[in-house]
Amino acid sequence: MYLSSVRPRAAGLGRAIGPNVWALGLVSLVTDVSAEMVTAVLPAYLVIGLSLSVAQYGLMDGLYTGVTALTRLLGGYTADRWRARKYIAGAGYGLSAVAKLGLLAAGGSALGIGAAIAADRIGKGVRTAPRDALITASADPAALGRAFGLHRTLDSVGAFIGPLVALGVLAATGQAFDSVLVTSLCVAVLGVVLLGLFVRDDRSAADQPAAPPREMLGLLRDRRFRRLTYAAVLLGLVTVGDGFVYLIVQRWQDLPVVWFPLLAVGTNIAFLVFATPLGILADRFGRWRVVIGGHVALLAVYGLLAFQRGGLAVVIVILALYGAFYAAVDGVLMAAAGPLLPASLRTTGLALLQTGQALAYLLSSVAFGLVWQFSSAGLACALAAAGVLVALPLAVWWLRTSE
Amino acid sequence: MNKVLVAGAATVALAAAAIGYAIYAASRSGAAGGAVGAVTLQTGPRLVFRSTVDGPSYGHLAEASAPYSQRAFTADRCARVYAANGTGVCLRPSTEDVGGYEIAVLGPNAAARRAIPMNGIPSRAKVSASGRMISWTTFVTGDSYTGSTQFSTRSGILDTKANVLAGTLETFTLTVDGRPYQSPDLNYWGVTFASDDNRFYATAATKGRHYLVEGDFARHTFRALRENVECPSLSPDGTRLVFKKRVSTDPAKPWRLAVLDLATMRETLLAESRSVDDQAAWLDDRTVMYGLRRDSRHADVWSVPADGSGRPRVLVPNAESPAALGAS
Numbered sequence: 001m002y003l004s005s006v007r008p009r010a011a012g013l014g015r016a017i018g019p020n021v022w023a024l025g026l027v028s029l030v031t032d033v034s035a036e037m038v039t040a041v042l043p044a045y046l047v048i049g050l051s052l053s054v055a056q057y058g059l060m061d062g063l064y065t066g067v068t069a070l071t072r073l074l075g076g077y078t079a080d081r082w083r084a085r086k087y088i089a090g091a092g093y094g095l096s097a098v099a100k101l102g103l104l105a106a107g108g109s110a111l112g113i114g115a116a117i118a119a120d121r122i123g124k125g126v127r128t129a130p131r132d133a134l135i136t137a138s139a140d141p142a143a144l145g146r147a148f149g150l151h152r153t154l155d156s157v158g159a160f161i162g163p164l165v166a167l168g169v170l171a172a173t174g175q176a177f178d179s180v181l182v183t184s185l186c187v188a189v190l191g192v193v194l195l196g197l198f199v200r201d202d203r204s205a206a207d208q209p210a211a212p213p214r215e216m217l218g219l220l221r222d223r224r225f226r227r228l229t230y231a232a233v234l235l236g237l238v239t240v241g242d243g244f245v246y247l248i249v250q251r252w253q254d255l256p257v258v259w260f261p262l263l264a265v266g267t268n269i270a271f272l273v274f275a276t277p278l279g280i281l282a283d284r285f286g287r288w289r290v291v292i293g294g295h296v297a298l299l300a301v302y303g304l305l306a307f308q309r310g311g312l313a314v315v316i317v318i319l320a321l322y323g324a325f326y327a328a329v330d331g332v333l334m335a336a337a338g339p340l341l342p343a344s345l346r347t348t349g350l351a352l353l354q355t356g357q358a359l360a361y362l363l364s365s366v367a368f369g370l371v372w373q374f375s376s377a378g379l380a381c382a383l384a385a386a387g388v389l390v391a392l393p394l395a396v397w398w399l400r401t402s403e
Numbered sequence: 404m405n406k407v408l409v410a411g412a413a414t415v416a417l418a419a420a421a422i423g424y425a426i427y428a429a430s431r432s433g434a435a436g437g438a439v440g441a442v443t444l445q446t447g448p449r450l451v452f453r454s455t456v457d458g459p460s461y462g463h464l465a466e467a468s469a470p471y472s473q474r475a476f477t478a479d480r481c482a483r484v485y486a487a488n489g490t491g492v493c494l495r496p497s498t499e500d501v502g503g504y505e506i507a508v509l510g511p512n513a514a515a516r517r518a519i520p521m522n523g524i525p526s527r528a529k530v531s532a533s534g535r536m537i538s539w540t541t542f543v544t545g546d547s548y549t550g551s552t553q554f555s556t557r558s559g560i561l562d563t564k565a566n567v568l569a570g571t572l573e574t575f576t577l578t579v580d581g582r583p584y585q586s587p588d589l590n591y592w593g594v595t596f597a598s599d600d601n602r603f604y605a606t607a608a609t610k611g612r613h614y615l616v617e618g619d620f621a622r623h624t625f626r627a628l629r630e631n632v633e634c635p636s637l638s639p640d641g642t643r644l645v646f647k648k649r650v651s652t653d654p655a656k657p658w659r660l661a662v663l664d665l666a667t668m669r670e671t672l673l674a675e676s677r678s679v680d681d682q683a684a685w686l687d688d689r690t691v692m693y694g695l696r697r698d699s700r701h702a703d704v705w706s707v708p709a710d711g712s713g714r715p716r717v718l719v720p721n722a723e724s725p726a727a728l729g730a731s
Contacts, residue, residue, distance in 0.1 A: 040502075047524045047542045048482040049699055051680060051723070108696030111655045167502055169425060175462070175480070175496060176428035178699060183425065186417040193413045197406045256503075256522055260543075373587055 020138035021147045023198035024131060025154030027191050031093055032155055034187035035120075036162025037180055038100065040261070041170065045177040050108045068125035069355050075126030076133075076351025077216060085130040085137075085347055086201035092127025093195055096120045097188035104181050129351035136338030136346060137202045144338055145287055148331030149279020156272045163261065211344045219349050224402040225340040229353050231398035232333055235295060236360025238387035240368040240380075242267070245305065245322060248377050249315055252308040263319060270323020271330075278327045279335070287336040288399035294328025295388055295395070297321040302385035306378050333357075336403065431457055442466045442475050442513040444486045444534075448729045450686075451486045452722040455701045464493055464513065466728075471719040477513045482525040483539075485684075485726045486513075490534030490563065494525035494541075506539055508563060519568070523557055527682045528724070531596035531603075532639065536620070537561045538594035538603070556592040558605060560620060575618065577607060577625040584627070586610065591625075593634035593682045594618075597641060604635045604644060613649070615663075632663065634682040636691075638709070642666060645673075645683045645691045645709065660693065662709050671711040685709070686718070686727050694723030 046052045079088035099120035106112025132148075139147035165187075166180050173179045220226045246263040249255070255263075282290040301321050304314060334350060341349035364384075371380040442464070444451065454465035460476045464484045467474040481493035482504065491509030497520065498505075504525050507515040523541030530537050540558045560569045569575075572591040577584045590608045597603060600620075607616040607625060615632035616625040633647040648661040648670070656678035662671045673691070683693040692706040702723035707715040719725065 043542060044524050047526055051694065051696055051702070104699070107698040109655070114654065171501070173425050173429040176425070176431070179425045179428035182428075183421040186421040190414060190417050193417075194410060197410050256500075256520070377587075 017139050017143055017147045017150060019198075020200055021135055021151060022154075023194070023200075024135055024138070025151045027093070027195045027199065028131070028151060028155040029158035029161075030187060030194060031096070031191040032158030033162040033165060034100070034184045034191060035096065035124075036159045037166040037169075037184040037187070038103070038120075040163035040166040041177055041180045045103075045180075046113065049177045050113070052108075052110060052113075068121050069358060071122045072125040072129060072351045072355050072358075073216075073348070076129040076348040077213065079130040079133065079347040080211065080345050084201070085134050086195070086199055088347075089127045089130040089134065089199075090192060090195050092123045092125070092130070093188070093192045095123030095126065097123075097185060097192060099123060100181050100185040100188060104178055104185075129347045129354060132334045132350045132354075133338070133347040134199065134201065136334070136350075137343075141339045143283055144335035145279040145282030145290070145332055146276060147279070148335045149276040149282075149327070152275040152279075152327070152331045153272055156268050156275065159268055160265070160272065163265075211342075211348075215345060216348050216352070219341065219345055219352060222340065225337065225349060227398040228333075228337055228340060228402040229356055231291075231395045231402065232353055233356045233360045234391050234398070235291075235329075235388075235395050236357040237364050238384060238391045239298065239361060239364060240384055241361060241365040242322070244365065244368055244372075244380075245301065245318075248305050248308070248381065249318065251377070253312070253315060263315075266316070266319035267323045267326070270320045271326045272323075274324045274327035275331060278324070279331060282328075282332045282335060286403060287332050288396070288403050290328045290332050291336070291399060292392065292396055294325045294332075295392060297328065298325040299385055299388040299392075301325065302381050302388060306381035306385055308378060336399075340402065431461070442477050444491045444509060444511050444513055444728065445489050446487075446728055449727075450704075450719060450722075451484060451491065451726050451728060452704060452719060453481055453484050453724040454722055456721045457700075461700075464491070464509075465722070466513075467719065471722075477509075479507060479509075479513075479515065481507075481724075483528040484724045485528045485530050486728060487530040487532050487726060488534035488728075490530050490537070492528045492530055492537045492539065494521065494528055494539060497521075504541070506537070506561070508537060508561070519561065521559075522570075526556065527558075527593050527634070529594055529596065529636075529682070530726070531600050532598055533600055535562065535564045535600045536596050536603070537563060538596070540592040540594070555588075556590045556608075558591040558594055560594065560603070562600075562620070569620070569623075572605070572618070572625075575623045575625050577616065577627065579614065579627040584609075591616075593636075595635050595637045595644070595682075597637060604637060606633045606635065615644070615646070629663070629668070633658070635663075636683050636685065638685050638688055640688050643709065645685065647679065647681075647683075648672070660691065660707070662691070662711070673707050673709070673711055674713055675705070675707045675715045677715075681723075684725050684727065686725075687729070692718050692725050692727075694725065696723075 075088050079085045099116045102116030106116055135147055169180045169183050250260055278290055301318055304318050337353050368380050449466055449468045451466045454463055462480045464477045464479050464481050465474040479493045481495045483494045485492050489511040493507040495507055497503040504521045506519045506521050508517050510516045523543040526542050527540035538560045540556050543555050543557050558572045586609045588609055592606050594603050594605045603618045605616055607614045613633050614627040615629040616627050618625050631649055635644040635646040644663045647658040649657055650659045651657050658678045660673040660675050660679050679693050681693045683691045686692045686706055689709055690706050691709050692704050694702045695705050696702045703717050704719040704722045704725045705715045706718040
């Protein structure tokens, strides 16, 4: 049932999207409040609260690098195999909630903290593909772009509120980091409760036979999904981690470090503003066009970063373009992929696509870091821009023929 | 409709749990200032430290004399403290930047004389024996090449007499094996001053290596002396450094405290077998002291002989970030 080739007509937002997408968006919003609360205070908690040093943290970081790629695929396949997208997503949300408890219980043990952070990452890895498969199943295929757009908007509203809640709790309790963790745990549990109550899994496919594991790779035999995956991985290879973008802006503008998180906030605002409109545009004018448009914005970001000229106005333009890039790619690629996948392996397919993308990001970030280290940030940005420019024509070809 | 009721009830219950814990945390920590006593930072047979006793004084700068059962507090809540010869430093939450920190320079009566905004999260603090030079190390999130979750460090030095501020030592030039060395991933941490208030020692980290470096504040230079030395701290007589030595790749216990004799460059492992992640300090020329975590809120200051003999013992319970005022 490949409906993506049907040119969608504008349908009523509510009717085309349905309550399940709103419910999933609400769960993501609440969960992101919880997650971003911890992200906002984790460095201070580890360094001031637990006296960890930079080297100790580096050792911890090594513990969970690469863990999520495998768990993501495993979560995706399990969800398909047992027709349990809601339960696997719930397990992922639940694991991340328990991880907050683990952070509290770990005390000063670096291993314990590393394990808790790894559990949180695994939870995130496990839940993402089943959640996106549920969104795909819950919206009119012609309105998938706006369904994902709406979901990502709600998601980033949560990311926006989280740090504010964390600062509020810190101020109210006289810097009690453990109180932030407890609040985050309560919010995460609420997310799981909301998922349990309001998210419905479409189990109508339950009587179909389960796909054997070898069909996971067989997904790539489908020409259109294969081409979409190629395009996603290729574009991932020319996209570097956002930490670099913020770091370059911060150094070039010589911003105080306390401002550093504001750069991510700026990107988030742009993401929030653009996600739903770009989703609607994607439904109307073709998802591949929006994905390509997003990468043109990315090209502009890298170009501006390579020159490193101008004042705060340029920084605001960079953050707006960067947020628009994420809004044009993050949900829209999933909206493009969902209809290409057979229902029995949809979660697996989405997980495969996300894993390919994540591994590509990792590679490009390492390469970018090496160029920066042995040459300069300017050259690294110029090379990244050149990479986007070279990749775009091939990506256009693959994306067009996948739609 | 039933579902909405259940969701509402769950929200109320979870909110109550979070608020209840916050009230408990606030009462335990005490949002108000601690019991302020007569703290002096003048040279004498006393220690200053950060107190981790629960109550309104939690996290405040405190002072005590042996046997350290009585302590006096200042009104300052500090993440890290240090003091010598009438000058103190308290790295504390900023009153202006929500979520930011500042360096409070304390005078002989432990009152803040000035506050300097600081980039990042407080990690280490030191004052030179004369009280003239102040240094700090912070963690900076985002300075990473593999992702935004990793840290890097930034160290700064303030000359309180000449009023010269070096906001980051990354602008100093470093030579390794006699050759100039440059890399964007260079990090410095854990400064300790020599008695001339110009020379100092620190850790320089780059590409997975940790060098002991000797700095010259006036010339803005560093020279690498040795590898695998972190967080050095110079003895009062200026002859030895106590430092963290990486002895294991086991992330649970990577370090041992060791002492380096600067004349012979001989290293001695100390009798403390636990992994110590602190910039140790000297109680006197024969004894070093350091903070060890008990849990996420409490730490004790331990001491151990500096010659590798004896065994560690608790010097001050419920304390960390120690500085001996008699050691100048």
